[in-house]
Amino acid sequence: MHQPITNAEKISKLPWSIGSNALVNVFVQLTFLGSVFILFLNTLGLDKSQIGFLLSLVPYTGLIALFIAPLIARYGYKRTFIHFSILRLMFAALLLLTPWVVAYSGPETTLLFITMVVILFSVTRSVVVTAYYPWVQEYVPRSIQGKYSATNNLFTTLAGFLAVTLAGFVLDLTPGLTGYLALIVIGVLCGAAAVWGVTKVPGGAPVEVGRGVVAAFRDTITALSDKGLLFFLSGVGLITLATVPLTSFVPLFLQEEVGLSSGNVVLVQTGVLLGGLVSTYLWGWTSDRYGSRPIMLSGICLLAALPIFFMLMPRHSPVSLYVALGIAFLQGIADMGWVIGSTRLLFVSIVPPEKRSEYTALYFACVGVFGGTSQLLAGQVVQLSTEVSGNLYVFVADAYTPLFLLSITFAIASVFTLRGVRSDTQVTVEEFAGMFLQGNPLSAMTSLVGYHFARDESRVVAMTERLGETRSPFTVDELLEVLADPRFNVRFEAIISIARTRSDPRLTQALIDVFNGTELALSNMAAWALGRMGDHTAIEALRHGLNSQYHSIQANSARALGRLDDTDIIPLLLERLQHEPDKGLQMAYASALGNLHAREATPQILHLLHDMPNEGARRELTLALARLVGDEGHFIQLYREARADFGTATAQAVSAFKRKIEKVSTSETKVISTLGACADNLARDQLTEGASYLAQLIEVLPADHYDPHSVDILNTCAAQLKASGAARTEYLLLTLHTLEIGWHTKEH
Numbered sequence: 001m002h003q004p005i006t007n008a009e010k011i012s013k014l015p016w017s018i019g020s021n022a023l024v025n026v027f028v029q030l031t032f033l034g035s036v037f038i039l040f041l042n043t044l045g046l047d048k049s050q051i052g053f054l055l056s057l058v059p060y061t062g063l064i065a066l067f068i069a070p071l072i073a074r075y076g077y078k079r080t081f082i083h084f085s086i087l088r089l090m091f092a093a094l095l096l097l098t099p100w101v102v103a104y105s106g107p108e109t110t111l112l113f114i115t116m117v118v119i120l121f122s123v124t125r126s127v128v129v130t131a132y133y134p135w136v137q138e139y140v141p142r143s144i145q146g147k148y149s150a151t152n153n154l155f156t157t158l159a160g161f162l163a164v165t166l167a168g169f170v171l172d173l174t175p176g177l178t179g180y181l182a183l184i185v186i187g188v189l190c191g192a193a194a195v196w197g198v199t200k201v202p203g204g205a206p207v208e209v210g211r212g213v214v215a216a217f218r219d220t221i222t223a224l225s226d227k228g229l230l231f232f233l234s235g236v237g238l239i240t241l242a243t244v245p246l247t248s249f250v251p252l253f254l255q256e257e258v259g260l261s262s263g264n265v266v267l268v269q270t271g272v273l274l275g276g277l278v279s280t281y282l283w284g285w286t287s288d289r290y291g292s293r294p295i296m297l298s299g300i301c302l303l304a305a306l307p308i309f310f311m312l313m314p315r316h317s318p319v320s321l322y323v324a325l326g327i328a329f330l331q332g333i334a335d336m337g338w339v340i341g342s343t344r345l346l347f348v349s350i351v352p353p354e355k356r357s358e359y360t361a362l363y364f365a366c367v368g369v370f371g372g373t374s375q376l377l378a379g380q381v382v383q384l385s386t387e388v389s390g391n392l393y394v395f396v397a398d399a400y401t402p403l404f405l406l407s408i409t410f411a412i413a414s415v416f417t418l419r420g421v422r423s424d425t426q427v428t429v430e431e432f433a434g435m436f437l438q439g440n441p442l443s444a445m446t447s448l449v450g451y452h453f454a455r456d457e458s459r460v461v462a463m464t465e466r467l468g469e470t471r472s473p474f475t476v477d478e479l480l481e482v483l484a485d486p487r488f489n490v491r492f493e494a495i496i497s498i499a500r501t502r503s504d505p506r507l508t509q510a511l512i513d514v515f516n517g518t519e520l521a522l523s524n525m526a527a528w529a530l531g532r533m534g535d536h537t538a539i540e541a542l543r544h545g546l547n548s549q550y551h552s553i554q555a556n557s558a559r560a561l562g563r564l565d566d567t568d569i570i571p572l573l574l575e576r577l578q579h580e581p582d583k584g585l586q587m588a589y590a591s592a593l594g595n596l597h598a599r600e601a602t603p604q605i606l607h608l609l610h611d612m613p614n615e616g617a618r619r620e621l622t623l624a625l626a627r628l629v630g631d632e633g634h635f636i637q638l639y640r641e642a643r644a645d646f647g648t649a650t651a652q653a654v655s656a657f658k659r660k661i662e663k664v665s666t667s668e669t670k671v672i673s674t675l676g677a678c679a680d681n682l683a684r685d686q687l688t689e690g691a692s693y694l695a696q697l698i699e700v701l702p703a704d705h706y707d708p709h710s711v712d713i714l715n716t717c718a719a720q721l722k723a724s725g726a727a728r729t730e731y732l733l734l735t736l737h738t739l740e741i742g743w744h745t746k747e748h
Contacts, residue, residue, distance in 0.1 A: 005202050007141045016200035017139070018152045022159035023194035029163045030187030031092045032058060032121055035251040035269050036167050039262050040180045042252060044102070044110060052379015054118050055248050059375070061122040062368020065130040069361035072127070077135035078204025082195060084127040089191045091120040095184050099177050126368070131204070133360035137347050139203040149340045150284020157280060157336070161273035163187075164266055172263030228422045229359065232350050235418035236363070237370035239338065242410035243303055244371050245378030245403055246331075250310065252382075253400045254324055259316035271325040275332020282445070283340040286432070289477060292345035294432035297415055299337025301429070304411035306331050307404035311395050349422060378403055438502060439472030451478055460485070461493045468497025476504050483510050491522060499529035508535040515541060524556045531560025539566050546572070555588035562592030570598045577604050587617055594624025599709040602628055606716045609730070622730040626737050629710055635737045642733060650690065651683035653736045660743065670700045687726035694735055695721040701739075710742035 030036055041051050072080045094117045101113045140148045166186075171179045254260045254268060287295040309327045314320050351359040385399040395401070419429075435441070447470055451463040464482045467475040479501065482494040495514065498507050508530070515526035527545060530538040542564070545557030561569050570593065577589040590608055593601040602625065609621040619639075626635035641649035658675040678693035698718040703711050717735040720728055 005139070009202060010139050010141055011144070013200060013202050014140070014148060014151075016197050017136075018148075018155050020194045020197035020201070021152055022155040023190045023197065025156040025160045026163040027089075027092070027187045027191035027194060029160050030167060030183040030190075031095065032118065034160075034164065034167075035266055036164075036171075036180065036183055038248060038251050039171070039255075039265065040177075041114070042255075043177065043180070043262075044098070044114070045107065046111065048249075048252070048383040049379045050111060051252075052248070052375045052377075052382075054114060055379075056372035056375035057115070057118045058122045058125065059244075059368040059371025061119070061126045062129070062364045062371070064123065064126050065361040065364040065368070068127060069130060072131045073134070073207040076204055076206040077131045077138070078198075078201070079206070080131040081128055081135060081204065082199060084124045084131070085191070085195045085198070088121060088124040088128060089188055089195070091117060091124060092184070092191070093188050094120070096181055099181070102177075126364070129364055130361055133364060135204040137351065137353065137360070139201060140347075142348060144288070147284055147288055149287070149343055150280050153276060153280040153284070153336055153340060157273050157276040157332075161270055161277060163190075164269045164273060168263045168267035168270070171266055172261065229350055229362070231417060231420045232346070233363065233366045235414045235421065236342065236367060238410045238414035238417055239300055239303070240367060240370040241374045241377070242407045242414065243335075243338075244374040245381075246306065246310075246407055248375060249378055249382055249400065249403060253310065253398075257315060257398050257400060258313065258320050258324065260321060260324065264321050268321070268324045268328050271328025272332040272335065275329040275334075276336040277332070279333040279336050280340070283337050286474075287340055287344050290427045290432055292341045292348060293418070293421065294341075294427050294429045295337055296341025296345055297418060297429040298432060299334050299339075299341055300411055300415050300418070302330065302334030303338060304408055304415070306334065307407045311401060311404055315396065345421070377406075381406065435473045440470045441472055441474060444470040444472035444474040448475065448478060451482075457487050457489060460487070460490050464490060464493045464497050468500035471501050473502065473504065475501065476506060479507060480510055483514065488522075492525060495522065495525045495529050499532040503533045503535045505535075505537070508533060508538055512538055512541045515545065520550060520552065524552050527553065527556035527560045531556075531563035534564065536564055539564055542566075543569065551582055551585055555585050558585075558588040558592040559595075562595030565596065567596055567598075570596055570600075574598065574601055574604070577601065577608075583612075583617070587620060590621055590624050594627040597628060597630075599628050599707075602709040602712050606713065610716075610720070618728075618730050622734050625713055625734055626741075629713065629738050629742045631741045634741055635733070638733060638737060642729070646729065647682050647685040647687060647690075650687075650732060650736060651679045653740065654679040654682060654690075654694075657736070657739050657743075660740070671697065671702075674700060687732075691721045691726040691732055694718075694732065697739075698735070705744060706738075706742045707744075710738050713738050713742075 028034065038051065038055075041054060046054070095114075098110070098114070102110050105113075163186075167183050170183055173179070174182065251265045251268075254265045255262065260268070283295055283299075306327060309330070313323045313327065317323075346360075346363065351363075381403050382399055385402050388397055388399055388401060390397045443466070447463060447466040451460070451467060454460045454463045460482070464479070467478055467482075479494060479498050482490055483498070485491055485494070491514075495511065498511060501507070511526045511530050511533075515523050515530065517523055527542060530542060539561065542557045542560050543566075545553050546561075546569075548554050548557070558569075558573060573589045573593050573596075577586060577593065580586050580589065586608055590601070590605045593605065605621055605624055605628075609618060609625070612618050612621060623632070623635065626632060629635075638649065638653055641652075654675055658672060658679065661671055661675065674693055674697045678690050678697060681687075681693060682690035695718040698714045701714075706714065714735065717731045717738070720731040721735065724731075726732055
């Protein structure tokens with residue numbers, strides 16, 4: 001009995017799968033499934049409906065998946081994949097006989113020959129793909145499905161990019177069918193190398209299936225009773241009708257209507273591949289983090305806009321090629337979002353592992369039906385629209401315009417259909433799109449890359465700082481990760497960075513956990529960070545912190561609650577401020593009460609200011625009183641100017657207040673003259689005399705222009721200015737601030 005394959009074994013063999021898929025992409029791009037084949041058919045002289053018919057054969061043969069799934073399971077997914085891949089290569093090689101058929105037969109025979117080759121290729125391809133889906137679900141661990149899809153698409157897109165670039169140059173340099181035949185040879189050789197590589201991939205062993213083809217077909221059809229699968233298949237069908245015709249007929253549109261050469265038309269496909277290349281990691285990373293559905297729907301929304309861009313692009317212009325490349329680049333981004341999102345959703349959320357054969361067979365068959373129908377429909381639409389021409393505002397109408405309009409319609413319909421599919425996440429497409437509008441997403445992406453490559457402590461600390469500075473929701477998981485780093489300095493920096501970034505429930509909860517932890521230094525920083533973040537869900541935890549056995553935790557909790565405007569805590573802080581002997585806690589409570597605009601705390605804070613010997617502490621207490629008066633910014637501006645030139649700054653403040661008094665009353669001659677003398681002395685740096693005049697001013701100033709708490713502040717300041725002059729500069733600054741901001745017009 002075979003031992004189950006471990007995830008470690010699966011992951012170690014994934015490079016073989018990715019390498020094989022990259023070579024397969026080169027094979028199909030140069031043979032049947034790329035713009036090369038469409039231009040090849042056009043060169044043979046086939047019309048649009050014939051091209052549409054031939055292209056429809058490839059997906060239509062997917063219907064056989066409904067019947068062959070149990071046979072493939074019984075034979076073995078891996079063995080089926082390899083054997084039929086070899087047959088697929090042999091049938092693709094038959095295209096090399098096309099020049100001989102053209103030379104010795106008529107157009108009808110050539111069409112019949114190409115049709116038979118396409119049918120043989122399509123049937124074997126359908127068997128290969130039917131075996132591939134359940135096999136890949138087995139050998140790719142679910143936890144890294146998005147990452148695998150991203151990496152796989154990265155390398156397959158890069159390989160396709162190189163193949164298409166090569167094809168463009170070859171077709172420009174070689175006339176007729178010669179270039180196409182050379183490309184087919186290269187494609188078949190790459191396909192052979194892909195078959196060898198896939199033999200290294202584990203899993204795919206035969207499975208005992210106790211039922212026949214008819215029973216399997218019945219079970220497969222029964223899967224349609226799953227509403228989630230039904231919605232998903234309907235959405236897939238609609239987006240297939242929207243996008244597959246564009247992939248098939250845009251090359252002809254670019255050649256016939258826009259005026260690009262065959263080589264340039266093929267080169268345009270490099271734009272698609274490049275767009276997919278640069279976006280594949282982002283789509284895969286975001287799908288694993290935020291779920292499949294928002295990624296899938298974002299890709300569809302971008303796809304819906306592409307036909308509009310095609311209709312607006314310049315025709316027969318020197319810039320046409322570059323515009324086409326730009327649109328193709330966006331198409332590559334959109335395609336990759338749709339492919340990664342839908343594939344991950346299919347394997348992670350839609351397909352139950354125990355029914356993977358039935359579900360994937362039904363999925364592939366439905367994709368085939370819609371794909372084939374879209375090709376037939378597109379060919380007929382373009383053929384019937386050959387006489388369409390004209391202009392509508394900025395749009396140029398031509399044979400391809402109806403096709404573009406149908407594409408937009410089907411894409412929009414698919415969005416509404418797929419919104420009903422069960423999701424693996426609570427994140428909506430609107431929320432996901434909104435993430436790109438918050439903070440700096442580009443800086444966030446570069447910071448994430450830098451963080452994941454950082455190893456030494458100093459580098460990790462620097463990258464953690466950058467993660468916070470981006471203020472982007474994309475960095476939340478990394479910030480949570482560094483908060484659990486074993487290095488203290490990294491965790492310390494993580495708390496600071498979290499405080500800098502946008503508020504997020506998970507970050508808030510993580511900081512609360514740190515705050516409630518046993519590392520005192522980090523708990524204190526967490527309290528500060530919770531106050532700075534402004535998330536009110538932290539209030540309850542911080543209230544508990546007021547009862548901590550550690551004074552530092554109590555102090556930082558009080559300060560944080562002040563920042564969070566927790567007015568319910570005012571009575572407790574007032575009571576503690578009155579009885580608390582510890583100076584540090586007194587400062588914290590006074591600062592919090594200042595932030596909370598608790599005017600009833602004015603007498604206690606004034607008393608604390610009078611007795612405080614520490615100059616730095618006095619500045620903080622003065623600020624708390626200034627906040628009780630109002631307009632913190634005014635006080636800070638006055639304080640900064642006074643640090644540079646105390647006399648000039650205070651004299652200007654007195655003069656400004658004097659002008660205010662003169663505007664509202666000309667009868668206050670004593671007040672005005674005292675203000676003038678005060679300003680003159682302060683301007684001459686005679687601070688003691690200036691302080692004396694300021695004290696006299698308070699005595700003659702009408703008290704009914706001020707609220708009671710402002711009167712208390714002014715009276716206390718006057719007493720201190722008389723007693724110590726300008727020695728306690730904080731009283732002088734507080735007086736000037738209160739005079740200016742506390743003043744209000746009397747009510748009559």
